[in-house]
Amino acid sequence: MGMMDNDLVAELRTEAIDTVEDRLHNLQESIRDFQDGVIEGKHALASVRLEAHSLKSVAASFEMKALKVICHRFEDYFFNVSELKQENCKDILFFADRMAECLEAFVQDREFDVSSMMRKLPNKGGFEVGDIMVSEIEVMLVMEPGTATKIVTRELLECGYRMINVASTMDAIQLIPSMKPDAVIVSRIMPELSGVDLACALKAMPTTRDIPVALIATSEKEKFKDLPDNVPVLRKGSNFADDVAEVFVQLGIL
Numbered sequence: 001m002g003m004m005d006n007d008l009v010a011e012l013r014t015e016a017i018d019t020v021e022d023r024l025h026n027l028q029e030s031i032r033d034f035q036d037g038v039i040e041g042k043h044a045l046a047s048v049r050l051e052a053h054s055l056k057s058v059a060a061s062f063e064m065k066a067l068k069v070i071c072h073r074f075e076d077y078f079f080n081v082s083e084l085k086q087e088n089c090k091d092i093l094f095f096a097d098r099m100a101e102c103l104e105a106f107v108q109d110r111e112f113d114v115s116s117m118m119r120k121l122p123n124k125g126g127f128e129v130g131d132i133m134v135s136e137i138e139v140m141l142v143m144e145p146g147t148a149t150k151i152v153t154r155e156l157l158e159c160g161y162r163m164i165n166v167a168s169t170m171d172a173i174q175l176i177p178s179m180k181p182d183a184v185i186v187s188r189i190m191p192e193l194s195g196v197d198l199a200c201a202l203k204a205m206p207t208t209r210d211i212p213v214a215l216i217a218t219s220e221k222e223k224f225k226d227l228p229d230n231v232p233v234l235r236k237g238s239n240f241a242d243d244v245a246e247v248f249v250q251l252g253i254l
Contacts, residue, residue: 016062020055020103027051027096031089041083048092049078055099066112067102069178070095072171073121079165080126080150091122115180119162129157137253138162140179142172142186142198143216148236152185152216155241169193177207183253185234185244188217188224196227203228212251214244 027048034044056071058064074095081088098117105112119136139161143149153163164181166172169190176184184202186195193201195215202208215227216234224233232247234240248254 013062016058016064017103017107019058020064020067020099023051023055023058024096024100024103027055028093031092031096034084035086035089041085044084045078045081048084049075052078064102064106065178066105066114067099069114069175070099070102070117070121072166072175073118073164073179074099076165077122077125079124079153082126088125091125094122114178118179118181123162124153124157124165127154127157129154132158132160134162135160136162137183137248138164138179138181140164140166140172140176140181140184142166142169142184142190142195144168144187144190152236152240156185156244159241159244169195169198172198173201176202176211177205181211183212183214183248183251185214185216188215196224199227199231203231212248212253214247214251 030039030044030047030051033039034041039047052071052074056068056075059068059071077091077095098121101117102112102114104110119138123134137160139156141149141153141156141163143152143165145165145167149165153165156163164179166175169186170192172184172186173193184198186198188195190198195217199213199215202211202213213231214234215224215231216236217224218236227233232250234243234247245254
């Protein structure tokens with residue numbers, strides 16, 4: 001690589017760092033404006049979502065791995081939020097502080113163990129689940145967005161699990177080694193890689209093979225010849241929460 005290339009990379013790196021700092025500043029400004037009553041909840045949410053998306057793009061394009069993972073979790077926090085409420089502000093500012101820590105590590109070329117931070121992040125906004133005791137068990141649900149996903153997410157939140165929603169199997173493969181969830185539940189039918197493919201891949205990779213995986217399927221009669229023996233099948237239905245608990249005991253999570 002020539003001197004020009006090195007200069008260009010250094011310049012792009014500086015630009016990326018500046019962009020992240022600006023976005024985090026804008027994010028905090030939007031929250032302050034909302035708290036001061038300058039902007040409404042819907043506008044505040046749109047503004048925060050825009051900054052979050054921009055942050056994720058910069059992090060992805062410049063291989064800021066820790067920041068990319070936190071950005072995914074930040075966007076996931078809004079999974080079921082339609083407008084910002086005052087109680088969300090503390091959570092959002094907490095995320096912004098963690099993102100600033102990720103940026104600082106990137107600036108200093110420091111390795112950053114993002115998995116230890118995961119369980120300290122706020123659980124999802126927008127779900128009213130009463131006075132549930134939230135456990136430290138973090139479950140990644142890999143399902144396409146839709147009503148079924150919201151129902152399954154709510155049921156798992158009501159059991160007290162901390163939830164991460166991931167909309168694609170390809171994203172899941174990228175995120176799981178960094179996030180290190182306690183369990184992964186994947187829908188059988190997914191675009192790109194199917195749920196069975198993802199389960200096989202996770203069980204084959206040394207970095208992920210010890211993470212418990214379960215498959216969600218609808219038909220009782222289906223047999224999955226390619227599914228590894230240590231991947232149980234969950235059936236959607238009225239006993240779903242009980243089935244999850246049973247499977248988690250079987251997998252050694254509970």
